[in-house]
Amino acid sequence: MGNSEASNQYVRDLMGYMTSYLVEMSGKSDLKNVAQQPDVMLSVSCLLERLRGAASASEPRTQKAIYEMGFSVMNPILILLEVYKHESAVVYLLLKFDVDWVDGQIIYLEAQETxxxxxxxxxxxxxYSSHKKLL
Known part of the structure; x- marks a missing residue:
């Protein structure tokens, strides 16, 4: 990519479907029932792995788009953590995505974003800790 804006637009186009899917899924009224289906759980897990890959690829030219990607799924991540609290494999992926996203972003952020x-x-x-107390 020749410049930062083209690189950021490429990441937005590439990751937009995945972030939209998480946002839409987390807003479903029957999420607790649907989320427990094996195919949905697999889909969420694969999606989190893809997001993790993008998050770990942060660099100056794509930082803005990757920050936006993570920002857009903050609330869905919290909702999914609640829904999958007894599914340790999914919880692990949720936390790993967050770690990779924060790790890739933190050096680029202004005070407000931080x-x-x-x-x-x-x-x-x-x-997360409230769920661990329940176990």
């Missing part, structure tokens, strides 16, 4: 990520991570950790 605050958004810190708040999200705190909510994620609180939700």
């Amino acid at each position: 605050a958004v990520i810190v708040n999200f991570c705190m909510r994620l950790l609180q939700l």
Whole structure:
């Protein structure tokens, strides 16, 4: 890619379907029932692996699009963590995506973006630890 904007647009086009799918899925009224189906669980797991791959590929030319990708799935990640709290393999992938995304982004962020990520991570950790207490 010749410039940053073209690189960011390429990432948006490539990852847009996947982020949209997670956002739509997390908003379904019957999510708790649908999410437990083996094919849906596999689909979510594969999708998280793809997002992880993109997140770990952060570089200056694509940072903006990858930040937007992660930002757009923050709430869906929290919802999926709640839904899959008893599915350790899916929980692991959710957490790994977050780690890779934060790790790839943190060096590029301004104070406001950093605050958004810190708040999200705190909510994620609180939700995760509340599930661990129940087990």
